[in-house]
Amino acid sequence: MTSERLLLSGDDAVALAALHAGVRLGTGYPGTPSTEILETFDQLGGRAQWSPNEKVALEVGMGTAFAGARTLVTMKHVGLNVAADPLFTAAYTDIEGGLIIVSADDPGMASSQNEQDNRHYAQAAALPMLEPIDSQQAYDFTWLGFEISERWKIPVILRLTTRVCHSKTIVHPRGAAAETPEPAFQRNIPSRVMIPAYAKPAHHRLRQKIAEIAAWNAAEGPIRLDEGSPALGIVATGIAAVHAREAAPEARQLTIGLTYPLPMERIRAFAEGVERLVVIEEGDPVLLDTLRAAGLPAEGKPEMYRFGELNVARVRRILAGDVSPEPVPPKGKPPELCQGCSHRSVFQVLKDLDCIVAGDIGCYTLGVLPPFSAMDTCVCMGASIGVGLGMRHVLPEDQARRVVSVIGDSTFVHSGITGLAEMVYNPPATGHLVLILDNGTTAMTGQQEHPGTGRLLDHSPTGKISFEALAEAMGVQNVHVVSAQDKEQSLQDLIAGLLAKPETSLVVTRQPCVLAAPKIRFYEKAAAEQASETHCPAETAD
Amino acid sequence: MTKVKNVVIAGLGGQGVLKASDILADAAFRAGFDVKKSELHGMSQRGGSVSSDVRFGDRVLSPMVPPGEADVLLVLEETQIEINRPTLKPGGVLIGPDVLNAAALKNKKSLNVALLGAVSTVLDIPEEQWLAAMYANLAEKLHTINEQAFALGRSAAIERKAADQ
Ligand SMILES: Cc1ncc(C[n+]2csc(CCOP(=O)(O)OP(=O)(O)O)c2C)c(N)n1
Ligand code: SF4
Numbered sequence: 021m022t023s024e025r026l027l028l029s030g031d032d033a034v035a036l037a038a039l040h041a042g043v044r045l046g047t048g049y050p051g052t053p054s055t056e057i058l059e060t061f062d063q064l065g066g067r068a069q070w071s072p073n074e075k076v077a078l079e080v081g082m083g084t085a086f087a088g089a090r091t092l093v094t095m096k097h098v099g100l101n102v103a104a105d106p107l108f109t110a111a112y113t114d115i116e117g118g119l120i121i122v123s124a125d126d127p128g129m130a131s132s133q134n135e136q137d138n139r140h141y142a143q144a145a146a147l148p149m150l151e152p153i154d155s156q157q158a159y160d161f162t163w164l165g166f167e168i169s170e171r172w173k174i175p176v177i178l179r180l181t182t183r184v185c186h187s188k189t190i191v192h193p194r195g196a197a198a199e200t201p202e203p204a205f206q207r208n209i210p211s212r213v214m215i216p217a218y219a220k221p222a223h224h225r226l227r228q229k230i231a232e233i234a235a236w237n238a239a240e241g242p243i244r245l246d247e248g249s250p251a252l253g254i255v256a257t258g259i260a261a262v263h264a265r266e267a268a269p270e271a272r273q274l275t276i277g278l279t280y281p282l283p284m285e286r287i288r289a290f291a292e293g294v295e296r297l298v299v300i301e302e303g304d305p306v307l308l309d310t311l312r313a314a315g316l317p318a319e320g321k322p323e324m325y326r327f328g329e330l331n332v333a334r335v336r337r338i339l340a341g342d343v344s345p346e347p348v349p350p351k352g353k354p355p356e357l358c359q360g361c362s363h364r365s366v367f368q369v370l371k372d373l374d375c376i377v378a379g380d381i382g383c384y385t386l387g388v389l390p391p392f393s394a395m396d397t398c399v400c401m402g403a404s405i406g407v408g409l410g411m412r413h414v415l416p417e418d419q420a421r422r423v424v425s426v427i428g429d430s431t432f433v434h435s436g437i438t439g440l441a442e443m444v445y446n447p448p449a450t451g452h453l454v455l456i457l458d459n460g461t462t463a464m465t466g467q468q469e470h471p472g473t474g475r476l477l478d479h480s481p482t483g484k485i486s487f488e489a490l491a492e493a494m495g496v497q498n499v500h501v502v503s504a505q506d507k508e509q510s511l512q513d514l515i516a517g518l519l520a521k522p523e524t525s526l527v528v529t530r531q532p533c534v535l536a537a538p539k540i541r542f543y544e545k546a547a548a549e550q551a552s553e554t555h556c557p558a559e560t561a562d
Numbered sequence: 563m564t565k566v567k568n569v570v571i572a573g574l575g576g577q578g579v580l581k582a583s584d585i586l587a588d589a590a591f592r593a594g595f596d597v598k599k600s601e602l603h604g605m606s607q608r609g610g611s612v613s614s615d616v617r618f619g620d621r622v623l624s625p626m627v628p629p630g631e632a633d634v635l636l637v638l639e640e641t642q643i644e645i646n647r648p649t650l651k652p653g654g655v656l657i658g659p660d661v662l663n664a665a666a667l668k669n670k671k672s673l674n675v676a677l678l679g680a681v682s683t684v685l686d687i688p689e690e691q692w693l694a695a696m697y698a699n700l701a702e703k704l705h706t707i708n709e710q711a712f713a714l715g716r717s718a719a720i721e722r723k724a725a726d727q
Contacts, residue, residue: 027587027599096662130602131602154598154625182602186600186601186602187598187599188584188587188597188598188599189599189622189625190591190597259625262623262625263610263624263626265623265624268622331624331626332623332624332626333629342572347629347648349629349648350644350646351645352610352611352613352642352645353574353609353610353611353642354610355575355608355610356608356609356610357608358608383608510710547686550727
């Protein structure tokens, strides 16, 4: 440890630790509250890239880890659903370089469509899970995660929550690691090719690894014991541990850092020394259920506290068994589409045409709020296209003709392309219309680049996907691009015309997000200047 | 253990609430305290209500100020006062945008820093740490204008205190 003292968010602490631990590649897809990890890692000089979605990010990360490089893959909680397919089988493989998968959960849904508890994934996939309580632990557990990952050749999930990601607390960093090994290919077919013949022994190996890690966790894992009266014993994880410490400073408390596989012997010994054993955990009763299944007389929280975040006041109520209604926090001002936002005119048209709108996730989801109220469904990224097609398949014709799927540019690349394939392959009798609201950025999460912008995470130029060329190549019958100069009226006429045809159609509305536009102009100018420097006439002459 | 100081800063997206809490947290950090600062990002860019908690002292546990325990509540926008009032403890200090004459600000955008100037009169953090934190958290071209704003807020609060006594 150095004498340096920093005030860092949990996200920034993970990025700094990744840099110090010698991570060779950080991959991920933006999503609050995880986004800043890769952005900071890039700013600190690390190599970071956005993938089109979380599944691809994890697959790239598996490749780098197989090749012996320390790797960080970041996403928000729902991103792990997208990456779940590689996740479960990655658990069976032996990796070389340490692989940490950050799952940034959002209890309380500050900026998410659900508050799923990704601790279930650790149990379900049998992957070690570390849960820091603050930025110092976010830093330390990133290091520890690589150590566990490399020792047992297993991916490790670092589960953060919104309050850990976005709270700033003090961090004493260790400083940079000595050299990390150079990546090199080593053939290891039985532990990397998951055909049944190899996967069957691999599953046994995985369970063996988990048993060993559990024993290590009990013997020397990251567990903190706060002494206190034996009248009340608290077992806590994550940010809930600091709330608990503040709510009940007199209690004896065991805070568990590696929450899967659990250090059961330690917890059992702790339980035996206290009169009342209470589990303080945010979200689902994951820890509670495990302790009870092990026969420990643990108390959990009343069901009402499963919803939303915990805080000091709620932990006090849990400890007091208080189930009286909680004071309702006063409603603040809801967010709205910025003045001048390019999404506004599109939703005005959809409203005027009385469309049935299968929506998607992004800034444009705010089209559901007044004055537009022009969105009828929103489930997960990419769902707009499938949901719209499904409605078209079964609704009476007059209603089916009003169905439109609306999707943002980043969301389209993330998981809309397969929806477009479905539209071409299984077209409804009335046809269908997909609108891509291309504002040149991933606005919702703070303006990240994606494969449709033609710029990398650090905003330098790269290859660019053309949505219209893609749709044409896929066989969509009508493909149109409407630019900023076009008037609302012409967009309305175009959409009305396409809705009347029993054909498949895609309209790309292209106008930059007003908040991102100045930066986009700046990046484009910088790229143009660089291009003219590298292609000076003297060079191109030969 | 000395008591932890709890400050809540609130306003609307785009007003610089988070920047103000960054500066406050950094000033307390520079003054040698344990500090935790917490907020919810996300939709704040789109003009919705935003608030941020800063706690400092010998040792801070939870990063969130429990309801009814804020020593100081700073609100950048009149309409946000009532919805945030429940965070204030009985006898806590409320500082609203009316403590100073906003028209005297050279740049409206520095209201957040001006109000921090007012807050600085009720917190035990030396002025040089406030200034150092401000410089560290703002682009250099904004330093002069925000220095003036900070001084304006600070003197307005001092005058008001004198008048109240
Ligand atoms: C699986 C998953 N990953 C990430 C997110 C976070 N997220 C929500 S919308 C969105 C993208 C929004 O960008 P875009 O579609 O371009 O719309 P815009 O916000 O620019 O209008 C992201 C990354 C999510 N909700 N689900
Ligand atoms: S940030 Fe951009 S996309 Fe989002 S509401 Fe504002 S202008 Fe629209």
